[in-house]
Amino acid sequence: MxxxxxxxxxxxxxxxxxxxxxxxxxxxxxxxxxxxxxxxxxxxxxxxxxxxxxxxxxxxxxxxTLGTTENVFKSLKSYPNPAQNIFTISNNTIIDKVEVYNLTGQLVKSETINTETAVLKIADLQNGIYMMKVNSGNAEKTIKMVKQ
Known part of the structure; x- marks a missing residue:
């Protein structure tokens, strides 16, 4: 399988x-x-x-879904990058959910946010590169995060 x-x-x-x-x-x-x-x-x-x-x-x-992602994530900010213990994602619209994937595509963390700022505790993640899928309404954006 x-x-x-x-x-x-x-x-x-x-x-x-x-x-x-x-x-x-x-x-x-x-x-x-x-x-x-x-x-x-x-x-x-x-x-x-x-x-x-x-x-x-x-x-x-x-x-x-085309045409909405750019407007929904127009003010998306993520920091610090690289990060050690905490990674913050902020936006001008509500972030519904953040999913964290390793480079093999495995989901390693998923958090329901329901606010404009997500503060993710990442100390438990191994050092490396991760892809974060940020969901807001029907829009989705993927950002890269480096964990040190």
Missing amino acids: LEGFNIMINGNTVTVQGPIGEYMYSIDNSVQQSGNEFENVPEGSHTLTIYDNCGNIRIITFSV
Whole structure:
């Protein structure tokens, strides 16, 4: 079974993160490709299919919402970066949730925020690079954080 995959959406570009290995990817039953990035993905609901060379398949559904992310996260700030114990994310709109992923796509921390400022305790994370998925309403933005 294929596990540990995560989808990062930035505008209409979709990037698949996951375990090291050789995989083929397809969105909405399109031609399979070995690259893990898809550009110009139209707004709406989609299905990503991941294939490995042993015949295993993983299907992930996701949505692309265009035009709102830039306005929702216009004043997004995150600091300090690199961080040691505390990482702060602030915005002019309410941050609903923050998910922290390691570079293999594994979810390592998830916090419900429901305020304009998220103060994340990260002392328990190993040193390294993390991707943070910030959700506000229907908008989503991914930012990079370095933990020292």
